[in-house]
Amino acid sequence: MSTTEIVAAAGVSESNSRQVPAGAFSSRLAFVLAAAGSAVGLGNVWKFPYIAGENGGGAFVLVYLVCVAVLGLPILMAEIAIGRRGGHDPARAMRRVAEANARSPAWSRVGLVAVIASFLLLGLYSVIAGWALGYTAFAASGRLSAAADAGWVFESLLASPSWLIGLHSVFLVLTIAIVARGVREGIERAARVMMPLLFALLRAIVAFAAVTTGTFVEAATFLLAPDFSRLTPSAVLEALGHSFFTLSVGFGVMMAYGSYLPKPGQAGRAAVAVAAIDTGVALIAGLAIFPFVFAQGLEPSAGPGLIFVTLPAAFAAMPAGTVLATTFFAFLVLAALTSSISILEPITEHLARRLQIPRVAAASLAGFGAWLLGIGVALSLNVGSEVRVFGRSFFDALDFLVSNVLLPCGGLAIAVFAGWRMSRRTAEAELGFGSGRAFALWRFAVRYVAPIGVAAVLLHGL
Numbered sequence: 001m002s003t004t005e006i007v008a009a010a011g012v013s014e015s016n017s018r019q020v021p022a023g024a025f026s027s028r029l030a031f032v033l034a035a036a037g038s039a040v041g042l043g044n045v046w047k048f049p050y051i052a053g054e055n056g057g058g059a060f061v062l063v064y065l066v067c068v069a070v071l072g073l074p075i076l077m078a079e080i081a082i083g084r085r086g087g088h089d090p091a092r093a094m095r096r097v098a099e100a101n102a103r104s105p106a107w108s109r110v111g112l113v114a115v116i117a118s119f120l121l122l123g124l125y126s127v128i129a130g131w132a133l134g135y136t137a138f139a140a141s142g143r144l145s146a147a148a149d150a151g152w153v154f155e156s157l158l159a160s161p162s163w164l165i166g167l168h169s170v171f172l173v174l175t176i177a178i179v180a181r182g183v184r185e186g187i188e189r190a191a192r193v194m195m196p197l198l199f200a201l202l203r204a205i206v207a208f209a210a211v212t213t214g215t216f217v218e219a220a221t222f223l224l225a226p227d228f229s230r231l232t233p234s235a236v237l238e239a240l241g242h243s244f245f246t247l248s249v250g251f252g253v254m255m256a257y258g259s260y261l262p263k264p265g266q267a268g269r270a271a272v273a274v275a276a277i278d279t280g281v282a283l284i285a286g287l288a289i290f291p292f293v294f295a296q297g298l299e300p301s302a303g304p305g306l307i308f309v310t311l312p313a314a315f316a317a318m319p320a321g322t323v324l325a326t327t328f329f330a331f332l333v334l335a336a337l338t339s340s341i342s343i344l345e346p347i348t349e350h351l352a353r354r355l356q357i358p359r360v361a362a363a364s365l366a367g368f369g370a371w372l373l374g375i376g377v378a379l380s381l382n383v384g385s386e387v388r389v390f391g392r393s394f395f396d397a398l399d400f401l402v403s404n405v406l407l408p409c410g411g412l413a414i415a416v417f418a419g420w421r422m423s424r425r426t427a428e429a430e431l432g433f434g435s436g437r438a439f440a441l442w443r444f445a446v447r448y449v450a451p452i453g454v455a456a457v458l459l460h461g462l
């Protein structure tokens, strides 16, 4: 898969960039790269393979693909459209679109909750991204392949407050530095440099897996051949929840990015391109990981430790294992960084407007807050593991709140707003599908399918 092919297939081209307003992406392609950068993250490379592994592979993957197509994608389109119409800051975007449609300005609260949710997510995300950063360093220095026991490396990392906090700090500083530079100079530039590199690294790893392991077909079969006897109801709901997370919908991130689209009438196709890239990367990441796992006779169902314990053990047994592991974890860091900048963006826009402060100050302030939160997250993995919040560790409680409560709520509110509160004319103008079949399908999805699906996830989660 090449990005250019997918982007071209989705009808996205550079030629759409005339009269670009200041503070916007320079073209639709730039939007697609940045938004795909947001979508492709820890969710694709860390979480998707391990939940697919835990749930038996193929059948789960199929359900996940359906969820992306019928739930995540329509909501993604809605978010981009609302942002394009309403502006950068999700709270204000919701208010403006609501008022333009003679609806209650209280819809801005949905945007506000989304901003707060992004903030909570950033504190958590940055700590996990820090693991990837640490692993890149461990791999490059040869410590990872030299370790007799890969599980020990992971346990020691999680047991060390100073490592966790140090790595989290470095990662967050990188994130703040990019966002502070602005939309064009920071976010767009980063996406233009990092996304092609990310695709190149992924391609290299998959090619290596295909050539050297001899278990590529086994891995492809595991991921793609459905065995429905292994599918449980809770796996279906997990797939559903993950389809939101992986597309970055529900927290106003795509509203902020959508507001930087240079012209109306592009939200539909751009969303299709983003979802295609995101799904493609998740599947290919699976094909880059499982061949190594199977080649060493390891289990695909190791859970969260799949990437940080099972995979390093598999790499260590490979020729060129050090290079391989370094490449893989560098890839993971790139994926996480283009996502974390997107999570910081709506918070930055919101604070800059609310407090009337410059972008640099807003990004630093939001980043500082997320840094403090992340310290709590890091400590809850070791010295503070006894502290219980609603019966869970702080890490698990925050993850539960963000992924199982706020994310479905955000998605639900956005779907209801786009389907029932935003006028048909506005939606048509922003999506750019005309008023025919494609539009009718979208509207049906956001009005009925998505709200019902999301309500199911929510009830299950609680």
Ligand code: TRP
Binding pocket: 038, 039, 040, 041, 042, 043, 044, 244, 245, 246, 247, 248, 249, 250, 251, 253, 339, 340, 342, 343
């Ligand atoms: N989609 C990213 C991933 O898969 C994570 C992410 C970025 C996200 N922005 C988001 C998730 C907004 C929810 C909401 O890792």
